[in-house]
Amino acid sequence: xxxxxxxxxxxxxxxxxxxxxxxxxxxxxxxxxxxxxxxxxxxxxxxxxxxxxxxxxxxxxxxxxxxxxxxxxxxxxxxxxxxxxxxxxxxxxxxxxxxxxxxxxxxxxxxxxxxxxxxxxxxxxxxxxxxxxxxxxxxxxxxxxxxxxxxxxxxxxxxxxxxxxxxxxxxxxxxxxxxxxxxxxxxxxxxxxxxxxxxxxxxxxxxxxxxxxxxxxxxxxxxxxxxxxxxxxxxxxxxxxxxxxxxxxxxxxxxxxxxxxxxxxxxxxxxxxxxxxxxxxxxxxxxxxxxxxxxxxxxxxxxxxxxxxxxxxxxxxxxxxxxxxxxxxxxxxxx
Numbered sequence: 001x002x003x004x005x006x007x008x009x010x011x012x013x014x015x016x017x018x019x020x021x022x023x024x025x026x027x028x029x030x031x032x033x034x035x036x037x038x039x040x041x042x043x044x045x046x047x048x049x050x051x052x053x054x055x056x057x058x059x060x061x062x063x064x065x066x067x068x069x070x071x072x073x074x075x076x077x078x079x080x081x082x083x084x085x086x087x088x089x090x091x092x093x094x095x096x097x098x099x100x101x102x103x104x105x106x107x108x109x110x111x112x113x114x115x116x117x118x119x120x121x122x123x124x125x126x127x128x129x130x131x132x133x134x135x136x137x138x139x140x141x142x143x144x145x146x147x148x149x150x151x152x153x154x155x156x157x158x159x160x161x162x163x164x165x166x167x168x169x170x171x172x173x174x175x176x177x178x179x180x181x182x183x184x185x186x187x188x189x190x191x192x193x194x195x196x197x198x199x200x201x202x203x204x205x206x207x208x209x210x211x212x213x214x215x216x217x218x219x220x221x222x223x224x225x226x227x228x229x230x231x232x233x234x235x236x237x238x239x240x241x242x243x244x245x246x247x248x249x250x251x252x253x254x255x256x257x258x259x260x261x262x263x264x265x266x267x268x269x270x271x272x273x274x275x276x277x278x279x280x281x282x283x284x285x286x287x288x289x290x291x292x293x294x295x296x297x298x299x300x301x302x303x304x305x306x307x308x309x310x311x312x313x314x315x316x317x318x319x320x321x322x323x324x325x326x327x328x329x330x331x332x333x334x335x
Contacts, residue, residue: 003035003069004114006322007104010040010077011119012126014085014093015300016310018048021119023312024319025072026056034323035069037061037113039100041078048084052308064112077103086306094125102130105143108291115292115322119315120300123167134167136295137286144289148181151188151288153261154271154297156278156317160197160261161270162189162287173266177209177222182230185263190239192287193261195332196325202260205250206231206243209265213246227265247273271297280311283318285325292325294318 011017022045025036038045042060049056059071067073077100082092101121107113118136133139141150153162164185165176186204193202207213208227210220217224223244234241247264249255251273256262264270274282275297282297296314304310 003033004323004326005064005067005112006034006036006115006117006319007064007107007113008036008038008040008117008319009100009104009119010038010044010097011100012089012093012097012122012300013041013044013078013082014088014090015120015122015302015305016298017119017300018045019052019305019308019310020296020312020315022049022052022054022056023310024316026054030319031070031072034319035067036072036319037064037067038072038074039077039104040074041082041096042074042076043080044078044082044084044096045074048306051306064107075103087302089122089125089302091125094122094127097121097126098128098131101136101139105140109143115294115326117315117318117322118293118295120296120298122300136293137166140286140289140291140293144291148184149288150286151185151192153189153192153285153287154274154278155197155283155285155321156281159256159274159278160193161264161274162192162261163264163267163270165266167267170266170268174209174222177226177265179226179230179233182206182227182263182265183233186230186234186239186241187237188288189261189263190234190241196285196287196292196328197260198328198332199260201240203258204239204241204261204263205245205256205259206241206263207247207250207265207269208244211246211248213244251277279314281313281317283314283321285321292322292329294322294325 058074078096193199209222214220214223227244284295286293
């Protein structure tokens with residue numbers, strides 16, 4: 001079997017994306033397990049490479065089919081006049097991020113690459129008539145699925161957290177929660193844990209919405225009226241799930257270590273504890289779609305841009321996870 005081709009979009013050129021990409025791909029062992037293809041700018045790559053003193057020569061290609069398996073390849077997706085403004089959000093950086101993403105997703109759709117790794121974008125400067133989404137997840141959902149198909153999973157070797165509601169204001173969380181939606185997310189999570197992570201009978205912990213999971217209705221009724229019925233239905237369908245569980249005590253003790261997956265009701269409920277526990281090697285994986293997409297669990301980190309201080313481990317792990325999930329899906333489908 002040929003090595004997998006992994007497309008890597010360069011994200012925001014004014015942040016740490018190129019630093020963590022170049023530091024990761026400088027390790028020649030990467031080429032033993034995949035053929036990397038950066039969708040970015042050779043000019044910007046050379047600029048960042050000089051800043052951080054990385055010895056990595058990139059192979060410029062015109063299309064993914066021309067990628068050389070023994071090299072780190074790059075497809076030019078940016079205007080040659082593009083300018084880097086380290087640590088700043090600029091319209092040019094947003095446009096460059098989108099153009100690279102658009103080119104890579106088209107190649108992904110056509111099967112020219114096997115998986116996609118997206119470096120961090122600025123969710124503000126990338127907005128345009130072509131990209132009117134809160135983030136990568138929603139954009140990919142629109143391209144490769146239907147509304148509600150995508151499931152955001154944050155993972156490392158010891159913890160996997162998914163969220164029912166993603167990039168929405170906190171004031172809208174409760175109104176977005178329904179028994180049907182939670183039930184669908186439990187099912188999606190269960191399927192992904194089996195198909196993408198190779199866990200035959202996953203144990204899923206479902207968190208409550210309110211403090212102390214509502215305390216039997218004293219601090220809110222969502223647990224009893226909305227979340228619990230979804231859990232009971234999932235159990236009837238053969239899934240192993242528990243809850244609703246109080247989030248604070250769940251993460252405050254080692255309770256989270258006894259489950260294969262944790263389903264949080266909203267973004268910060270799941271991502272704050274995850275990043276406290278796994279910031280250095282955490283990966284964002286978009287489950288529920290026919291394609292494989294991962295990303296590091298950090299943002300553009302403008303404050304570190306150009307200072308050679310960024311830790312590449314999260315992006316490195318995102319690359320490895322993309323490879324592992326593609327292989328795991330192939331094995332699962334061939335069983």
